[in-house]
Amino acid sequence: MSRFEINILGCGAAKPTLKHLPTSQVVNVRDKLFMVDCGENAQVSFCRARLNMNRLGHIFISHLHGDHCFGLFGLLSTMGLSGHTGEVVIHAHPDAEKLFRPLLDYFCRETPFEIRFNAISPSSAEAIYTDRSVTVRTIPLKHRVPTCGFLFEEAEGDRHLRGDMLDFYHVPTYCRTAIKQGEDYVAPDGTVVRNELLTLPPTPAVRYAYCSDTMYSERILPYIEGVDVLYHEATYGDDAEAMSRTTFHSTARQAARLARMASVGKLIIGHYSSRYRDENVLLAQAQEEFAHTQLAYEGMKVVLKP
Amino acid sequence: MSRFEINILGCGAAKPTLKHLPTSQVVNVRDKLFMVDCGENAQVSFCRARLNMNRLGHIFISHLHGDHCFGLFGLLSTMGLSGHTGEVVIHAHPDAEKLFRPLLDYFCRETPFEIRFNAISPSSAEAIYTDRSVTVRTIPLKHRVPTCGFLFEEAEGDRHLRGDMLDFYHVPTYCRTAIKQGEDYVAPDGTVVRNELLTLPPTPAVRYAYCSDTMYSERILPYIEGVDVLYHEATYGDDAEAMSRTTFHSTARQAARLARMASVGKLIIGHYSSRYRDENVLLAQAQEEFAHTQLAYEGMKVVLKP
Numbered sequence: 001m002s003r004f005e006i007n008i009l010g011c012g013a014a015k016p017t018l019k020h021l022p023t024s025q026v027v028n029v030r031d032k033l034f035m036v037d038c039g040e041n042a043q044v045s046f047c048r049a050r051l052n053m054n055r056l057g058h059i060f061i062s063h064l065h066g067d068h069c070f071g072l073f074g075l076l077s078t079m080g081l082s083g084h085t086g087e088v089v090i091h092a093h094p095d096a097e098k099l100f101r102p103l104l105d106y107f108c109r110e111t112p113f114e115i116r117f118n119a120i121s122p123s124s125a126e127a128i129y130t131d132r133s134v135t136v137r138t139i140p141l142k143h144r145v146p147t148c149g150f151l152f153e154e155a156e157g158d159r160h161l162r163g164d165m166l167d168f169y170h171v172p173t174y175c176r177t178a179i180k181q182g183e184d185y186v187a188p189d190g191t192v193v194r195n196e197l198l199t200l201p202p203t204p205a206v207r208y209a210y211c212s213d214t215m216y217s218e219r220i221l222p223y224i225e226g227v228d229v230l231y232h233e234a235t236y237g238d239d240a241e242a243m244s245r246t247t248f249h250s251t252a253r254q255a256a257r258l259a260r261m262a263s264v265g266k267l268i269i270g271h272y273s274s275r276y277r278d279e280n281v282l283l284a285q286a287q288e289e290f291a292h293t294q295l296a297y298e299g300m301k302v303v304l305k306p
Numbered sequence: 307m308s309r310f311e312i313n314i315l316g317c318g319a320a321k322p323t324l325k326h327l328p329t330s331q332v333v334n335v336r337d338k339l340f341m342v343d344c345g346e347n348a349q350v351s352f353c354r355a356r357l358n359m360n361r362l363g364h365i366f367i368s369h370l371h372g373d374h375c376f377g378l379f380g381l382l383s384t385m386g387l388s389g390h391t392g393e394v395v396i397h398a399h400p401d402a403e404k405l406f407r408p409l410l411d412y413f414c415r416e417t418p419f420e421i422r423f424n425a426i427s428p429s430s431a432e433a434i435y436t437d438r439s440v441t442v443r444t445i446p447l448k449h450r451v452p453t454c455g456f457l458f459e460e461a462e463g464d465r466h467l468r469g470d471m472l473d474f475y476h477v478p479t480y481c482r483t484a485i486k487q488g489e490d491y492v493a494p495d496g497t498v499v500r501n502e503l504l505t506l507p508p509t510p511a512v513r514y515a516y517c518s519d520t521m522y523s524e525r526i527l528p529y530i531e532g533v534d535v536l537y538h539e540a541t542y543g544d545d546a547e548a549m550s551r552t553t554f555h556s557t558a559r560q561a562a563r564l565a566r567m568a569s570v571g572k573l574i575i576g577h578y579s580s581r582y583r584d585e586n587v588l589l590a591q592a593q594e595e596f597a598h599t600q601l602a603y604e605g606m607k608v609v610l611k612p
Contacts, residue, residue, distance in 0.1 A: 014383070014384075014387060015384055015387050015388070016349060016350050016353075016380070016384065017353075018350065018353060018354055021350075022380075040346055040347055040349075040377070040379075040380040041346055041347040041350070043322065043346075044322050044324065044327075044347070047322075047323075047324060048324055064412070064413070065413070066379055066380060066383045066413045066414075067380075067383075070376075070379045070380045070383075070413075071346070073346075073372055073376045074322070074328075074346040074372060074373075074376045077320070077372045077373075077376075078320075078321055078322065081320060081321050082321070095412070099408060099409055099412055102405060102408070103405055103409070106370070106401070106405055107370070107371070107372045107376075108372075
């Protein structure tokens, strides 16, 4: 099972509207859930997306603006009421623990799990989480406060066994795990059957890059080069390019230009300013630069691997 | 204009559901808005109810459980983005300022209005706010943490002028404000026209009592006696009466019993546990005790004076 899905919980900008919630996403890698940003009401969208809170162990906060983290308190309280156990790690700027810990201590006293903070340095690109399925790296971004994006790199999966060849060589069941992982098979008579005869290559690993909030910056290109999916903020349209510079945000066209330069598979844009009633204006501008662009919406599921 | 309305923004219990938001209400007294509790996402429900943020100056927090205050950060941030000026006063337990101030200082740095905390003592019944239109008093409640309800007492309005009598006595326009406020009219020749001849009594003032969260307690009866509308929590039904005691909550039947004993005009119940899919169970049990009971719902507007 190699599921890799992105669930968009909120894709509005700082000022919530009746249409869009503040930023939050959940990346599902092989049924482990990773939350990226946690805007207000993320917990309700989480349930609406039919995601399982017990599978959520890591929350990555891009930067300490309220529309990216005010949902943490409610989410963590509800996880406590729901009997979540073990540990939840919040990967965020070092200020996060100082700010949030007193509130969590006060309001989530009876929480049956540990809340741990992992202080990350938004200005450096480094691996901040890794397990057998995925590595998460920071992508330094340019915003009004220290901000980073996140690159989710799936680990290469096992090779696929060829049932016909295993039967042909009478490979016993207990050897199969090792063969999936690339080992040759040594038959009882000492014959070596090369792994390539018994297996097919693993499904290619996928990569997902999340870049929000940020102004246009070509410095991110090395990190997002060739990713399968790029989520890039597109707060503004061409009409507000000047404003995008003063507020350290991007236009849809700029996001798409980066997607094209980085040869990504697909671009998802979001973080729409509340000034746009119909985001198709933003989509059209982006698609002039990069055709494979889609608009994010609350409840959207982007399936990289089913 | 003597408007007095209650807007229900959220009436769920601690664990939000896809149907109910955590607790928040807005009391509109003569177009001044008073928020009572501020659960997560209150700001969005506030906009959905077409209320004007610029008219919100006071927020009353019944107790420091997350489902009654986690919406404050987002609401205050958005009020800043919306150009709210002047002052917002948060009336809450003394711990509130210590807990919330560091976050507000960090996240709402550029807020163009003052945020002031008024420390209230939930265990005593006292007037904590008063202006020409309304007085707000605390009602001590019994919950797991220090908690109070709030009693909104409308100030008596002006007397109603009788146009026919003003014409008859040739009362000049500049005297009318004083007459509305109860003064007699002294004609140029020294004749005194008694106020009762010129006016009709003011529309009776209304009172609204909010009691959530609390276990059943007859001690609140003197405070809620005869109010026009009582909002009382009804977290549980008869099936969970034992649980209502251990969690310091009430059943719908208990809420209705208090409403009957206090001879209130109307009872609104809310703060439903997520265990009830259909709150009509709770309504039926309450109505066995007190017929004039209604279920709260998100978006409900209770009009005491139009």
